[in-house]
Amino acid sequence: AQSVTQLGSHVSVSEGALVLLRCNYSSSVPPYLFWYVQYPNQGLQLLLKYTTGATLVKGINGFEAEFKKSETSFHLTKPSAHMSDAAEYFCAVSRMDSSYKLIFGSGTRLLVRP
């Protein structure tokens, strides 16, 4: 069965500092991996995704993530945090078959200090 673990329910950084949100997955077959962002009282928006090909994936708003198969990780990073990045971030995993389920981690709330 697939699963996702996000380390840290809350992460606090200063504006301009590096953002690192951790995600580890479990999947018996090659995974598809996603990061979504949720702003207060809104739905989820895709930040970036890894399906196949290049393991370093760039997304919107300056975020990127690297798929590391040996570490079963897909950590999200951004070099310099902005106040507008404050939100909840979700890592998710699915797989390459026609009846895949999209399974989410428990989420990490990012706080950005001025």
Next chain:
Amino acid sequence: NAGVTQTPKFQVLKTGQSMTLQCAQDMNHNSMYWYRQDPGMGLRLIYYSASEGTTDKGEVPNGYNVSRLNKREFSLRLESAAPSQTSVYFCASSGRQGRGNTEAFFGQGTRLTVV
């Protein structure tokens, strides 16, 4: 292009009442999902439908039923609401795997309170 539309946006129910949450997508996606979101627990899959005419249980199906009415619509029914079903519910849809459209699109959510 509306994407994924959920109704209602807010609902208060009394324990034991029933209701149906509606979801429609206009992106010609094959797969549709219902999730519930609770603090500290992320999004948990209730039911999903990989294609028109099929539905399968997710992680937390107890107390819910679903209907994939056609390719566009996927409804979630609470037959006898309980306070434990107080949550925010999200519907999502995505294209068929292997055709380059693996991103799931989400509705704006339904905030349900059961008293």
